[in-house]
Structure formats: C-alpha cells, structure tokens
Amino acid sequence: MRSPHDVLIRPLVTEKAVNLAQEQNKYTFYVDKRANKIEIKKAVEDLFKVKVLSVNTINVKGKKKRVGRYEGRTPERKKAIVTLRPGDKIDIFEGLLS
Template sequence: MSIIIKPIITEKITKDGEVFNRFGFVVDKRANKIQIKQAVEEAYGVSVTDVNTMNYRADRTVKYTKSGLIAGKTSAYKKAVVSVKEGETIDFYNNI
C-alpha cells in the first residue's frame, strides 16, 4: 500500500515549511499517523516529530446551464501535515 500519494505545494504549506518545518502530503485514507510517519522518514530521510491529519469530504455541486442541470463532485482525501526535526528540511523540487 502506497501511503504518500503526493506532496501539497501551496503558498501556505510552503511558508510553514520555511518557518516551522511543517510539510503537507495527500495520503491514503486508511493510513494512520504511525504509518504516515514511517513512510515520510523512509522516503525523505528526515526525523518526523509530529503528524496531524485531516479528512476532507467530497463536495457536491449543481450547475444550472442552458442544457440543463449538471451535477459534479470533488474527491474526498486525507491530508497529513508533518513536522520534522529542527534543522532538517524536505526539498520537493530537487529530490533525486
């Protein structure tokens, strides 16, 4: 099971990474904090101190158009904000 799906690269998360050593990831919905911690430490070679998780629900929308009603839905996902040890960092752009 692949725990980490993709990193989150937004202005807010990038600022948190620079100031507070916190990084965001979209993770598997079934993963717990211990599994997320182990996956990040293994993938990026850093020491994780704290893991916070949030479950986002699927949002449903209805659009009224000339051709009628169009129903849509965004995907549900789980987000993890990982704090790493001070002095360590994760570089998403030059990770080879």
C-alpha cells in the same frame, strides 16, 4: 505492510503549505485515506531520510460541483501535516521556498 509510495500520494504545494514549511518546518502531503499516523510517519522517514516529530491528519470532504444541470462532488481526500526535527528539510519544497 504497505510501501511508502502507496501511503504518500503527493505533496500539497499551496501558498499556505509552503509558508508552513518555511516558517515552522511543517510539510503537507495528500495521503491514502486508510493510512494512519504511524504509517505516514514511517513513510516520510523512509522516503526522505528525515526524523518526524509529529503527524496531524485532516479528512477533507468533497465539495459539490455543478456543470449545467449535472451535479457531482470532488473526491474526498486525507491530508497529513508532518512536523520535522529542527534542521531537517525535504528537498521537494526547496525550490519553492524563496
């Protein structure tokens, strides 16, 4: 079994993600590409001591980027949108919710 710190890479803090957290109690994280929904749910519940109702995952393809004549791609990632029980909150986002 993997550690919760290996499953969750970092929270995604964008305007859209903060609005989701504020209005619908949904929090967004970048997660390990090999992690499944059960591992993500357990990791969030263990790290933040909250109850997770559902987990939605999205595989994000890397975009093509160019610098001069050199082409490359940004890394591919996996995002997870975690819905929490009403009343539960994650403190990472508290300073951003205004």
